[in-house]
Amino acid sequence: MSGKRFCAECGSPLAIRCPQCGVETSANAKFCADCGTALAAIARQGSDSSAIASSTAKKIRITPEHADALPSIDGERKTVTALFADIKGSMELMEDFDPEEARTIIDPALKLMIEAVHRYDGYIVQSTGDGIFALFGAPVAHEDHPQPALYAALRLQEQLSRYSGQLRARGKLPLQARAGINTGEVVVRSLQTGTSHTEYTPIGHSTSLAARMQALAPVGSIAATGVTRKLCEGYFTFKSLGPTLVKGVSEPVELYEVTGLGPLRTRFQRAAARGLTKFVGRQREIEALKHAAELASAGHGQVVAAMAEPGVGKSRLFHEFKLVSESEWMTLEAFSVSHGKASAYLPVLDLLRDYFHIAATDDSRTRREKVTGRVLALDRSLEDALPYLFGLLGLSEGDDSLAQMDPQLRRRRTQEAIKRLLFRESLNQPLMIIFEDLHWIDGETQSLLNLLVDSIATARILLLLNYRPEYRHEWGSRTLYTQLRLDPLGHVSAEEMLDSLLGAAPELAPLKRLIVERTEGNPFFMEEAMQALLDEGALARNGEIKLIRPLAELKIPPTVQAVLAARIDRLPAAEKELLQTLAVIGKDLALSVIGAVAGQSEARLEPMLTDLQLGEFIYEQPSLGGTEYTFKHALTQGVTYNSLLAERRRALHERTARAIETLYLHQLEDRCSSLFRHYSLAHQPVKALRYAHMTAEQALNRGAYSEAASTVENGLKLVNELAEDRERLGAELTLRSIESAVARVLHGAISLERERAVRRMCELGEKLGGGEHSLRGLIALCNILFNRGESARGLELAQRCIALAEETAQADLLAAAHEQAGLLAHGCGKQKEAISHMQAASDASRSAALASSGMLPRTVVNEALALQLLGRVGEAANLAEEGLRRARESGHLFSLAVALINAAGLCQIRRQPEAQLSHAHEAMVLSEENGFAQWRAIAQSVHGIALTELGQLDRAVAELQESIAVMEARGRPFRQAPIAHLARCYSMMNRTDEAVSMLDEALADG
């Protein structure tokens, strides 16, 4: 549009856009109708202001790649670095000048700012008349976004100060600018700001903070927050400006001035500066490199490439190999950087500067001398290469003989000059040249590299290249070319690495497992995860590493987030949207569900899913019921999920839940936990609770108590979202009854947790009108009374419960009431009554619906106990055996533990201490492994009693004492038996006084 006012075809005046606000206006208009900016000058702008014209007119410089990445939906969450830069005192300047004159001063400055941002792939969100607001890391995520932002800011200040010098020379007032930078999460979205104008803008506290940084920056400088500094330390240098109060932020903000470039260029160098982790695994790759090096050093040049996803260890492999080969080889390195594609020869320049030992502080003369000296010392015949090397290194002097040369020819000769230099050097000793990160290589460096690959076959040169899977090349068929595909670390190496990072303390084992599971053996992710834990204080390093608080989840470290987000953003928009949908659906992705949620046919989805597979985001997994996919990395899923706006996540969760309900109508029991999750995240508590009940009950029946407990906990949170009505009371009651069952197993029958849950069950039953609603609570209360030893009261209540349960005709309640009545009758010494209740309970629980609850083995063994007490020894033995067999077959570990304890009790009555010992021991181990703390104590007391019988009195005393102590802390269930037996032990050991005082104390306590 720059300068064109009329259509070349028909001559009609063309519309122009206001540079200030972007609104379209007729080409003839002198002023913008929207904001009043003078427009006359725009049409006249020549080529020198084209950068402004194009960037302000379009506002955004969106490349086709960007355009594809723009969210087609209402927005996205992204982590970005925001840069604000503003010319100081422009108001005053404007006041003194005619606007047109002010423009001639300000616009070139603005142009410099915009150019600096574009040079580093930044995105201008807005250019106000005298400043800019730019984003790095959006629209397309960039894995190192804070770095280009800082490079751009430094360049911007440098260019402005040069321009300012020119102004001063022309006798005008110099210009200065302030720049402010911050990194953080924003929501970016497209906004329609005019009939045909769309703005792509971020919203979020973190960009406002960048604007504040700009206001606080000393004139002519760049101010950054601690967040940005942390991510950029080492790449740049910073000076602390101290904590500063910032409007809109409650706590003082640490402010830093960016003062220049630091010594580091790559992430690997930064890792090395932090201290490298012990090198693990990779023997095969090191061997392959050694083999290639042997060939190369014998004059058969070789190219070895390491290919892997980010962070898998390409650079580290070369680093280690370089160390072992250092003495014989000369090594040169060239690094491509993520913002370097547009800068010709950047990696080669670094390589040459290093080779010629050029320091940043050297002036041009010294540099020229260094180059000339080294080249001529190497070989005088290379003298004619010098002008090309000077040209490349920006050291040509006034009489630049190459300036007139055909650019193509000059390019070829420059590359030849570098090649000759390197080949000549390889005659002195073998030469290893490392090219890092070819996926970011610029065209010129690539062409030099091609030249080298084409010509090293007979040279003593080893080219080591590394790149990520997206890089394409044509060397595959060359015999001198070897590609090593690096996989993430295997389990053994990953554990070895974590041992060296975290130490070998056994309490860190679960954390290590969590890290390996989440990072799937990617060493960069592992290191960053641990660093993030240290930073947030979950881990502390005090000589050795300690875990400060237990962790169930790992947060995604910002560095890892950036790497993954950049990969995801390179996907075409439709595939990215699909990946976001998949991230919501979850880990297991059935094609039919994907189709239903994405609203697309399988035929349309399949090519996209294939692409996502090729890009290693997902993979297909074997499945019986149709095609299924899964995410390759849980972290990719996490980052993709986090990019979605809350409202869209909610809608997708709802669609997923509905799709599952429709597609698996007859297998809802198999899908209930995922339905619970999706409906919770869709904020549909009523539906979510229905599946929470199902999930928790299933977990309880499977004996997965902690899973049941966490489902109950999450379910109770949802209950609070409901209105206080009968539905809510009923939902809570169901959850509380599961809570009570879990608490009984994990904390103990009369633990505080259990009693609290049961009390609440009774309250809820009353609120619902009593009767059958109170039944679950009352049955649980019976069990509490039994464990407290209040059997007579309990039995009465249990009989009322049976009557109520008969009215409801619910088999599970009737069985539960009979089970409690049986226990209580047994406690009262009414063995016949106990037997009949146990039989009734067994009959009821034999019905299919209760088969999984594990009640039957318990009632059978209890019945055996009562029979034994009636002297029906044979029947008792058979039944006990049956009960144990059933318990083992059921896989219901809690019932097995209880059955074993009762079987041990039976042996005690029969005076069979060996069998008693063995059952009790098994129950103890089982309870220990599964966290049944109270039951372990009871099993231990029975074990101790058996030891007494066997005459092992010292061990018996220790065990009985321990079991009594544990019971003390858990409401003291059944503690009379171990106390009595401990007293017996004491008296057998002639410690009569202790025995007597113990019994006195126990009797006094009741």
Ligand SMILES: Nc1ncnc2c1ncn2[C@@H]1O[C@H](COP(=O)(O)OP(=O)(O)OP(=O)(O)O)[C@@H](O)[C@H]1O
């Ligand atoms: N085998 C290993 N043993 C121990 N640490 C390793 C190993 N491989 C990699 N690391 C560590 O993991 C981190 C990432 O490795 P590296 O930088 O080599 O990855 P990369 O594949 O080059 O990634 P990128 O594609 O981002 O350049 C480094 O800190 C490195 O020291």
Ligand SMILES: [Mg+2]
């Ligand atoms: Mg690397």
